[in-house]
Amino acid sequence: MEKQGGHVMVLTYPAQGHINPLLQFSKRLASKGLKATLATTHYTVNFIQSDAVGVEAISDGFDEGGFMQAPSLEAYLESFQAVGSRTVGELILKFNESASPVDCLVYDSILPWGLSVARQFGIYGAAFWTTSASVCSMYWQLRQGVLSLPVKQEPVPVSMPGLPPLRLSDLPDFLAQPGHLSAYMSAVMEQISTLEQNDWVFMNSFDALESELVKAMSGLWSVAMIGPMVPSAYLDQQIEGDTVYGASLWKPTNDECLGWLETKPPKSVVYISFGSMAEIPVKQVEEIAWGLKESDYHFIWVVKESESGKLPINFLNSMNETGLVVTWCNQLEVLAHKAVGCFVTHCGWNSILEGLSLGVPMVGMPQRVDQPTNAKFVEDVWRAGVRAQKDEEGIVTRKELEKCIKEIMVGERSEEIKRNACMWRQSAKSAVSKGGSSDKNTDEFVGVLLKRGK
Numbered sequence: 072m073e074k075q076g077g078h079v080m081v082l083t084y085p086a087q088g089h090i091n092p093l094l095q096f097s098k099r100l101a102s103k104g105l106k107a108t109l110a111t112t113h114y115t116v117n118f119i120q121s122d123a124v125g126v127e128a129i130s131d132g133f134d135e136g137g138f139m140q141a142p143s144l145e146a147y148l149e150s151f152q153a154v155g156s157r158t159v160g161e162l163i164l165k166f167n168e169s170a171s172p173v174d175c176l177v178y179d180s181i182l183p184w185g186l187s188v189a190r191q192f193g194i195y196g197a198a199f200w201t202t203s204a205s206v207c208s209m210y211w212q213l214r215q216g217v218l219s220l221p222v223k224q225e226p227v228p229v230s231m232p233g234l235p236p237l238r239l240s241d242l243p244d245f246l247a248q249p250g251h252l253s254a255y256m257s258a259v260m261e262q263i264s265t266l267e268q269n270d271w272v273f274m275n276s277f278d279a280l281e282s283e284l285v286k287a288m289s290g291l292w293s294v295a296m297i298g299p300m301v302p303s304a305y306l307d308q309q310i311e312g313d314t315v316y317g318a319s320l321w322k323p324t325n326d327e328c329l330g331w332l333e334t335k336p337p338k339s340v341v342y343i344s345f346g347s348m349a350e351i352p353v354k355q356v357e358e359i360a361w362g363l364k365e366s367d368y369h370f371i372w373v374v375k376e377s378e379s380g381k382l383p384i385n386f387l388n389s390m391n392e393t394g395l396v397v398t399w400c401n402q403l404e405v406l407a408h409k410a411v412g413c414f415v416t417h418c419g420w421n422s423i424l425e426g427l428s429l430g431v432p433m434v435g436m437p438q439r440v441d442q443p444t445n446a447k448f449v450e451d452v453w454r455a456g457v458r459a460q461k462d463e464e465g466i467v468t469r470k471e472l473e474k475c476i477k478e479i480m481v482g483e484r485s486e487e488i489k490r491n492a493c494m495w496r497q498s499a500k501s502a503v504s505k506g507g508s509s510d511k512n513t514d515e516f517v518g519v520l521l522k523r524g525k
């Protein structure tokens with residue numbers, strides 16, 4: 072049997088914000104001549120469609136209902152490690168008996184046991200970090216003992232290259248909250264402690280976006296910035312058919328959104344979404360509703376089905392043509408529409424990259440984990456948006472939201488913010504275009520695998 076060259080298996084955590092960038096990376100690799108296989112759980116495998124990438128099921132131990140069936144995050148990660156490493160191993164074995172043995176396992180860094188599986192088969196192992204390089208650096212400093220937990224000191228002693236001193240509210244939330252520490256911290260520390268053993272550490276970011284961090288990290292691990300992982304059509308690239316991620320865990324309502332957007336003037340609509348996982352307190356949902364109404368702009372608001380019971384009834388009745396509330400949409404298509412002028416976001420890393428890649432200015436309303444740090448960067452480093460401030464109860468009031476939306480749409484800094492957002496769009500496009508920094512890093516990796524595959 073003649074061996075075909077260069078096969079990469081990409082292992083993803085089965086959440087929307089993880090599948091999207093890892094599937095996208097698989098497509099990029101396939102477009103450069105590698106055979107790419109995405110391994111995802113039985114529960115999510117049927118939601119993924121890609122002509123360019125093979126998609127195979129592995130098990131996390133919860134084949135029927137996915138992680139929603141697990142009693143806790145700890146229990147889920149434990150089960151995934153035990154059952155996942157066995158079933159990923161079986162999948163690699165299956166390919167190794169075919170004409171396309173696996174040469175490298177790229178695994179989602181939240182599943183650090185992926186490296187042991189790679190080593191067991193004597194193949195390359197590469198971590199794919201799904202949040203920002205800055206957050207990665209922050210966790211690294213934490214592991215070095217710069218911080219003691221829970222963090223209470225203002226300003227916090229952790230330092231970030233190129234950033235002024237950080238406040239507690241700029242840190243991932245669980246570092247300051249003792250109750251959240253165990254599950255997240257042990258998962259994060261395990262991820263960080265294995266990074267240096269990898270053949271590559273891929274970051275879904277690009278050099279220009281986190282330039283200071285790139286310098287600071289280059290001596291630590293074999294870091295390669297390869298992002299942004301956004302379908303190439305949105306970055307004016309020519310990978311055939313690459314117009315969508317190809318994975319949606321919920322049914323999008325896009326005909327409705329796009330039809331509605333077509334009737335609105337350019338840059339007149341506020342798009343608001345909190346990603347795939349956030350659970351927003353009822354009081355906050357109410358404040359958002361009335362803040363949107365009072366700001367008096369058209370809006371599309373994604374409220375997931377599981378959250379829709381929190382919407383005030385009188386708000387829904389009073390919306391008329393001003394707003395559209397949907398349970399899920401193809402976010403990229405909406406952000407790319409000329410009618411959208413502002414993105415109110417929870418600052419999940421994919422949403423941030425999408426906002427920057429499409430040049431849409433943002434209002435940051437971070438909720439948890441890495442999102443506060445991302446919001447800090449949006450406002451103070453990339454200057455492509457503003458961050459909404461919380462009151463003493465931890466709520467962004469309707470007045471504050473209204474103020475932030477107006478700041479983006481017509482405020483004193485509006486023009487500067489819009490200019491910066493456009494500048495980041497150009498920068499993102501340059502990074503992934505032929506010869507750009509992310510494209511070169513990807514080519515180097517592909518080159519090594521193609522050689523090994525021969």
Ligand code: UDX
Binds near residue numbers: 091349400403420441
């Ligand atoms: C989470 C974390 O917040 C994020 O920082 C981490 O890196 C990955 O996991 P999530 O909270 O879901 O992800 O947010 P985000 O990273 O923004 O990812 C959400 C994805 O869902 C985006 O790619 C977005 O385009 C997509 N989406 C969201 C839709 O396609 N439709 C929607 O209606 C809302």
